[in-house]
Amino acid sequence: PNPNPAPTVVLHACLGVGHLIPMVELAKLLLRRGLAVVIAVPTPPASTADYFASSASAVGALEAANPSVSFHHLPPPDYPAPDPDPFLQMLDVLRLTVPALAAVLRSLPSVAALVLDLFCVDALDAAASAAVPAYFYYTSCAGDLAAFLHLPHYFAATAGGGASFKDMGKAPLRFPGVPPIPASDMPHTVLDRADRTCAARVGHYGRIPEARGVLINTYEWLEARAVRALRDGACVPGRATPPVYPIGPLIVRGHGAAAEEKGERHACLAWLDAQPERSVVFLCFGSLGAVSAAQLKEIARGLENSGHRFLWVVRRPPDDPSKFFLSRPEPDLEALLPEGFLERRKDRGMVVKMWAPQVEVLQHAATGAFVTHCGWNSVLEAASAGVPMLCWPLYAEQRLNKVFVVDEMKAGVVVDGYDEEIVTAEEVEKKVRLVMESEEGDNLRERLTLAKEKAAEALADGGPSRVAFEEFLNDLKLVK
Ligand code: UDP
Numbered sequence: 001p002n003p004n005p006a007p008t009v010v011l012h013a014c015l016g017v018g019h020l021i022p023m024v025e026l027a028k029l030l031l032r033r034g035l036a037v038v039i040a041v042p043t044p045p046a047s048t049a050d051y052f053a054s055s056a057s058a059v060g061a062l063e064a065a066n067p068s069v070s071f072h073h074l075p076p077p078d079y080p081a082p083d084p085d086p087f088l089q090m091l092d093v094l095r096l097t098v099p100a101l102a103a104v105l106r107s108l109p110s111v112a113a114l115v116l117d118l119f120c121v122d123a124l125d126a127a128a129s130a131a132v133p134a135y136f137y138y139t140s141c142a143g144d145l146a147a148f149l150h151l152p153h154y155f156a157a158t159a160g161g162g163a164s165f166k167d168m169g170k171a172p173l174r175f176p177g178v179p180p181i182p183a184s185d186m187p188h189t190v191l192d193r194a195d196r197t198c199a200a201r202v203g204h205y206g207r208i209p210e211a212r213g214v215l216i217n218t219y220e221w222l223e224a225r226a227v228r229a230l231r232d233g234a235c236v237p238g239r240a241t242p243p244v245y246p247i248g249p250l251i252v253r254g255h256g257a258a259a260e261e262k263g264e265r266h267a268c269l270a271w272l273d274a275q276p277e278r279s280v281v282f283l284c285f286g287s288l289g290a291v292s293a294a295q296l297k298e299i300a301r302g303l304e305n306s307g308h309r310f311l312w313v314v315r316r317p318p319d320d321p322s323k324f325f326l327s328r329p330e331p332d333l334e335a336l337l338p339e340g341f342l343e344r345r346k347d348r349g350m351v352v353k354m355w356a357p358q359v360e361v362l363q364h365a366a367t368g369a370f371v372t373h374c375g376w377n378s379v380l381e382a383a384s385a386g387v388p389m390l391c392w393p394l395y396a397e398q399r400l401n402k403v404f405v406v407d408e409m410k411a412g413v414v415v416d417g418y419d420e421e422i423v424t425a426e427e428v429e430k431k432v433r434l435v436m437e438s439e440e441g442d443n444l445r446e447r448l449t450l451a452k453e454k455a456a457e458a459l460a461d462g463g464p465s466r467v468a469f470e471e472f473l474n475d476l477k478l479v480k
Pocket of ligand 1: 016017018019021284285286287288289313354355356357358359374375376377378379381
């Protein structure tokens, strides 16, 4: 064996596409700096296969697309009676995987660090048992981290008699480093303070300060106030906050790019080539997002009435909206969209089933606006491409991201009705027109042009995100 193997950084991912994609990008960055990298991925036990099927296939695709990155599949834990709540199920799987992860850490010759996904908090115990320093890689925004780190303190301070967020309507929550957050925009897992999911999340965020540092997939310019509050320790009163390293935006020239190199360019990119500059509204709701059949029809009417060109990724509506993450067959567009819609719009619109190469679409000169569910990767991809956002949050922490995109970053507008039964066609038309035709839209575009420049600067030699990454690497050397 090599007497001086390169130190290994073990990255521990959770089971979500939106978490895995930036994790792979971090792995590539570390590899370029001469470190050895292993991504340890949990394997869902058979009892949970339904819920995690789409993530499991995404791991396979990422593995195939990134041969330079070594993936270690941790064995599926014994989990005979899965929790009925899918979120808690995921946390259980991750917790039950901790011993296997600890064994991997002990088996490798020279582990410099364990870097954890934000949901893998219990794996702090694996790091401790193997005497390896632990860091987090936070793949959502600094604003989310600031708000969530404050939650244990908030709940403790309002214990006994404090209302749950679900009963507070849009009352503003004032947390350090972030704009006021309407209580109803907090993620559903923490809406009811008596709920088990809330206890789990608050417990987790209470442990994040145990880490030696937190890498964040953001850039300082975009979230200056949240980064400052995290650095000043304002989010976690009475306790030291570990150093934060905003190293982003780490985005992939992903799925589309690999296909393009093989000469298999997606048809929607060729279609965009034929459209005027900044003329197309792109609609895509993340790796999982799908809306109801009635909502699809409203969107179609709104787009048609706006008169603007569009590129729209359509998924089959979930049979049970609470199980949006289950994989589903392709949508039947003729049946789902208004009669004659596809034919009438064929010169000005394109509908893509299931998946489009989003990064390439956003960076295409023809793309002028982005209707997004506000998943953090999507927000970073839009900011890096300079495309204004129409924010339509669906699940997870997306409502929170929406607050930050609109009120803090000034990078988008809200699509009203996202928190009601349906967003009307009139609202879709109104917001599309606002971004594409009005002075407010021009201002947004100007702001996004700046965001794009600042993203490029952050990642250029000597830029703030590069410097933050160097600081992280130096910290790794200090612990060795
Ligand atoms: N994505 C894509 N094409 C699609 C849908 C999603 O390339 O049709 C990519 C998108 O570019 C992003 C990721 O999948 O990198 C979704 O991550 P995000 O954080 O936005 O949302 P999530 O899927 O986690 O809700």
